Amino acid sequence: MHSLLRRCSLATFLLASVTSIGHAQGLADLAQPMEGRSMRATSAHRTGPDGKFDPNGEFDPNSNWDNKNLEPGKTRVLMEADGPGVVTHLWMTFLGPQKHTWAKDGSANHQEMLLRIFYDGSDRPAVEAPVGDFFANCFGKRAEVISVPVVVEDADSYNCFWHMPFRKSIRIEVVNESKKPVSLLYYNIDWIKKDTIAEDVPYFYAQYKQEYPVKQGSDYVILDTKGKGHFVGTVLAVRSRSPSWFGEGDEKVYIDGEEKPSIWGTGTEDYFLSAWGLKTTSTPYFGTPYFDQWGIVGGHTAAYRWHVQDPWVFNKSIKVTMEHFGWMSPDENPDYKSTSWNERQDDYSSVAFWYQTGTPTFDARAPHAKERVLPSIERKVIHPTAMLDSLDHGHGLVRQQDINNYPEGHVFFKPESEGEGWIEIPFTVEKKEPLRLLVNATRAEDYGKYKATLDGVAIGGTMDFYNNEIDDWEYHLLDFWPEPGEHVLRMECVGRNHKSSGNYIGIESVRLRERRPRVIEMGHDKDKDWKEKPTLYN
Known part of the structure; x- marks a missing residue:
């Protein structure tokens, strides 16, 4: 009981800290006139004239049946609306994968659920990522995240506050790629209907990719796109395949077609704004929601870094990469030595978050859930x-x-x-x-x-x-x-x-x-x- 109270107190403190730190500019913006009309897409129960469920019907004041199950292989459209508009907040929750009174055989985990967002009738999703990874919850594991753009309170309420402008239309959907149902899916999506969206306003993008294991001789690519925009975040998940610390690799960022990166970091944990390794933590702009054991074969690390205050701006193109170098055990080193600078062969996956005008050229796509599961070692x-x-x-x-x-x-x-x-x-x-x-x-x-x-x-x-x-x-x-x-x-x-x-x-x-x-x-x-x-x- 005492440990539960400590966790709740910490979560309350962190939430209060995020609120108090706030976005100074964001708070100032609230004291300005605003254009548009607030709207919401929701799972709240609706009924038609016949009294049966109708997604376009009237809200039912006599029903608390506001959740929806999503069967294996099916897609649930959470929001479909005409623009112009801006999504300002997305919230969802659902049962975890464990067996439950309302899910006798268990449910899909959030790595098996694919979030896709389409703008203006495009057949290519602008956002394509497993639900868990999009909310910095990787490996199908649930973890608390208390940050500015993403909050997963108590590891089961998924919130994001990324603004997502659209001009003609938007469709937000979840695909169940599991063999089990998504059980008790609730959602609310808040958005503002606008009269116009200026031509220079960029779209929000998020794309998942993976390499199991990373490719030898080349850095891991988080994002590679041509156009104009700004990079605003990374979620990175690493499953170690060798003993010792994996995270000596630097971030290397190529802006506007340069052959040599002008942004070059000092280590993986340094990019995620920690030092001397990573440990479980959650802060407004960076954190490590999941970290199981240090230096083992088969260890799991998931971290996020939000460039809210320090976006990487590009005018022609950007390529964001991460070296996969680290310590190596003697039996994996040609000279039978333990050194800190070796190219490792770990399993990486990531989600890149960015804003861009026009259409991105990043060709990464999310594989099916059965391919997103880490291979057995x-x-x-x-x-x-x-x-x-x-x-x-x-x-x-x-x-x-x-x-x-x-x-x-x-x-x-x-x-x-x-x-x-x-x-x-x-x-x-x-x-x-x-x-x-x-x-x-x-x-x-x-x-x-x-x-x-x-x-x-x-x-x-x-x-x-x-x-x-x-x-x-x-x-x-x-x-x-x-x-x-x-x-x-x-x-x-x-x-x-x-x-x-x-x-x-x-x-x-x-x-x-x-x-x-x-x-x-x-x-x-x-x-x-x-x-x-x-x-x-x-």
């Missing part, structure tokens, strides 16, 4: 729940629990004493190749500290499974080239955190995660006996 996933009756363990209670929305649940072990706190998980290796061994486990307020051995050899450090809230965490243990055959991972209790009330353990899975192909090509550790010097690169 697991060589083998061992679920101990599948072998519950045959697991070797000390005396105590062992059972399967459905917790944390694990698809297979986890094995919960409550030993009778610290000395009985051990459990063994066997697995088979099919071929000799470089792999990373890790355990995905539950953390809770009554869980203990454990150490691991593999085939009797101590690996990794002490794993503390205590946390004041229930969550899951990856514990990375070993980089090795295991011999084909049978292996046994043993987890043994070595005590408890002084805050913990127990020495329990909950294991969702043991995972063998693939390493990049260049680890095989270089083969630095191929002929080494991992048992002599167990190594975890970080």
Whole structure:
């Protein structure tokens, strides 16, 4: 309860800070006369003369059924209107992907929902991005964002305040590219109907793209377009495929056709206005809504940067790029050294936000949701729940629990004493190749500290499974080239955190995660006996 109050207080404080910081110029604008008429497109329930739902009917004061479900493969038009006009605010909400009383089998996640906005009858969307990524919520994960143009309060109310002018017409739609429905979709879109829109007023654009993994020998391109306008924001999502820090790469921006970039940054975290790495945060103009674990193989980072006060202005063209350089583990380095300046092979996706007159020339398009899902990097996933009756363990209670929305649940072990706190998980290796061994486990307020051995050899450090809230965490243990055959991972209790009330353990899975192909090509550790010097690169 106390942690919930702290989160609510922080969110309230941040919202108040954004309001108080405000747009000084925006507040001044409110004291000026305004032209036009306010309008709204909404999911509020309407009925026709026959009393049945009619999107063009009258608002129904006797109904609270203001949400709409969107079945797989279907498109919901949220707004379709004639211009001139300016959209000033878009709000939507819907159920998360978890099973719910109103969605027994779960729902689509926001990465599987595609937001598209069309201006003036064009068949090419000016805005095309997964709903989540457009609101700086990447990887299909829900996260709170408290910023000036985008606010996702409590990780479930999606707001944007980008102004979107249109002249002839506008159509805003959401496409459900999931195999599950979008459940309980609510929306309100506020706009102002205008008499005219000046010829030099630019349109608002947002375009998603991805590279899984990034292309070797060329910087990652966030935006490349010809015309006149100004760049106003970036959302970037990175799934690391190598150990260590990915973000040493600089932003490089080419203005008006220049061959060498005149805007050149000092590092990825510096572009996102942080320093010495990234951590979870949300501020009016920059933030990192999602950051799971530092320096691991398979870590996720999502950050946003809004150029509201400092737009990049271009008259002929702009090309916004990001280097994908960072630290590298010795077994991925030709010289078997750990250095900070190596071209990495991580998975990148992004959304570029900009204003431009005319038609952009950026040819990126959002692939289908099934292609937006990050490819699996697991060589083998061992679920101990599948072998519950045959697991070797000390005396105590062992059972399967459905917790944390694990698809297979986890094995919960409550030993009778610290000395009985051990459990063994066997697995088979099919071929000799470089792999990373890790355990995905539950953390809770009554869980203990454990150490691991593999085939009797101590690996990794002490794993503390205590946390004041229930969550899951990856514990990375070993980089090795295991011999084909049978292996046994043993987890043994070595005590408890002084805050913990127990020495329990909950294991969702043991995972063998693939390493990049260049680890095989270089083969630095191929002929080494991992048992002599167990190594975890970080």
